[in-house]
Amino acid sequence: MAETIQSAAEKFAAIIEQQLARVEKMKAQKDFIDYSTLDTIIIGVCGGDGIGPAITKAAQRILEYLLKDEVAKGKVEFRNIDGLTIENRVKAGKAIPDDVLEELKACHVILKGPTTTPRAGDPWPNIESANVAMRKELDLFANVRPVKVPEQGIDWTFFRENTEGGYALGSQGIHFNDDLAIDFTVTTQEGSERIARAAFEFAKKNGKTRVTAVTKANVIKTTDGKFLNICKEVAKEYPDIEFDDWYIDIMTAKLVDEKRRTQFQVVVLPNLYGDIITDEAAEFQGGVGTAGSSNLGKRYAMFEAIHGSAPRMVAEGRDKYADPCSIIRAGVMLLSHIGYQKEADKLEKALDICMYQEKKLVITGRDTGATGEEFAEYVMETIASL
Numbered sequence: 359m360a361e362t363i364q365s366a367a368e369k370f371a372a373i374i375e376q377q378l379a380r381v382e383k384m385k386a387q388k389d390f391i392d393y394s395t396l397d398t399i400i401i402g403v404c405g406g407d408g409i410g411p412a413i414t415k416a417a418q419r420i421l422e423y424l425l426k427d428e429v430a431k432g433k434v435e436f437r438n439i440d441g442l443t444i445e446n447r448v449k450a451g452k453a454i455p456d457d458v459l460e461e462l463k464a465c466h467v468i469l470k471g472p473t474t475t476p477r478a479g480d481p482w483p484n485i486e487s488a489n490v491a492m493r494k495e496l497d498l499f500a501n502v503r504p505v506k507v508p509e510q511g512i513d514w515t516f517f518r519e520n521t522e523g524g525y526a527l528g529s530q531g532i533h534f535n536d537d538l539a540i541d542f543t544v545t546t547q548e549g550s551e552r553i554a555r556a557a558f559e560f561a562k563k564n565g566k567t568r569v570t571a572v573t574k575a576n577v578i579k580t581t582d583g584k585f586l587n588i589c590k591e592v593a594k595e596y597p598d599i600e601f602d603d604w605y606i607d608i609m610t611a612k613l614v615d616e617k618r619r620t621q622f623q624v625v626v627l628p629n630l631y632g633d634i635i636t637d638e639a640a641e642f643q644g645g646v647g648t649a650g651s652s653n654l655g656k657r658y659a660m661f662e663a664i665h666g667s668a669p670r671m672v673a674e675g676r677d678k679y680a681d682p683c684s685i686i687r688a689g690v691m692l693l694s695h696i697g698y699q700k701e702a703d704k705l706e707k708a709l710d711i712c713m714y715q716e717k718k719l720v721i722t723g724r725d726t727g728a729t730g731e732e733f734a735e736y737v738m739e740t741i742a743s744l
């Protein structure tokens with residue numbers, strides 16, 4: 359689709375207006391929701407695509423087991439939301455169909471399985487990723503991804519900005535003509551301040567002594583430059599916490615430097631760098647299949663596995679053998695986030711026993727290993743024995 363300069367300029371003007379409106383919405387936001395004041399906390403469960411429904415069901419069973427008294431009292435309610443599938447999204451021509459979005463918005467927190475991310479060349483239209491759309495629609499600005507390898511002294515928590523950067527307009531680039539395509543990256547004062555503050559507040563509450571900002575501000579001067587400056591400003595409000603900054607290229611290298619990497623604690627960074635480095639970081643812990651991820655906003659929060667939907671496993675009839683550990687880890691974060699810390703600790707402990715210590719059942723992704731259901735039962739039995 360070739361553009362004239364005039365229509366490209368109009369598109370750009372519309373983008374600026376849309377982003378300014380988003381800034382106003384951010385400014386109008388109040389404080390974080392306080393779950394303890396709610397009569398009922400509604401947990402939406404969204405299976406997604408591919409292996410998503412199988413692994414999400416395994417995680418849901420464990421959460422329902424841990425929260426059964428709360429469910430009986432009406433303090434917690436689980437709601438299944440089945441419509442977030444690639445087929446429905448294609449039919450609606452939207453990253454999230456309207457009825458599904460409405461169901462999501464009626465919940466407080468969401469447990470979400472992986473969703474297929476369309477790309478050019480796929481059998482379906484190249485619509486926006488459902489993850490990315492959900493993060494934007496529910497304004498889930500903080501993507502928090504912990505990585506721990508205790509025996510190597512690794513204990514990192516990444517605060518990835520989740521609504522801006524290269525992702526904000528990732529589906530709204532300008533294809534000017536065959537010779538020229540332009541994408542945009544977005545940094546706002548409000549958006550950077552809230553993620554920087556979230557990282558420092560987490561550090562303060564969890565006894566962390568250092569926050570590290572990661573950008574490429576030496577080259578991407580305007581947007582990354584702004585992000586870094588805001589981190590520096592916010593750092594001044596936390597004099598007891600050390601602050602340093604690194605560029606993404608050398609940071610990527612330093613994560614494999616055994617002496618240096620143990621010094622990082624809390625890392626705050628723009629969206630795309632956060633996307634990339636959290637996959638690298640998860641690899642030290644056993645790969646993306648072992649890591650959970652929380653997407654936090656002031657009104658909503660969503661917890662998800664960080665791996666993909668593995669359509670090939672489903673095509674080969676192996677979805678029941680898919681590893682549910684990543685989404686169960688996301689369940690730990692969900693419990694902790696809504697105030698059930700005791701239950702979160704129990705689940706984390708049981709999961710560590712099942713995954714790393716006792717290993718009575720092993721998941722191989724095939725019929726040579728346990729099914730996700732069997733693994734969920736193993737985790738519940740372990741919880742009961744704690």
Ligand code: IPM
Nearest residue numbers: 475487489490633636651664
């Ligand atoms: C992630 C994923 C997503 C992202 C994809 C699936 C759109 O890689 O959660 O890190 O890029 O954010």
Ligand code: MG
Nearest residue numbers: 633634637664
């Ligand atoms: Mg990623």
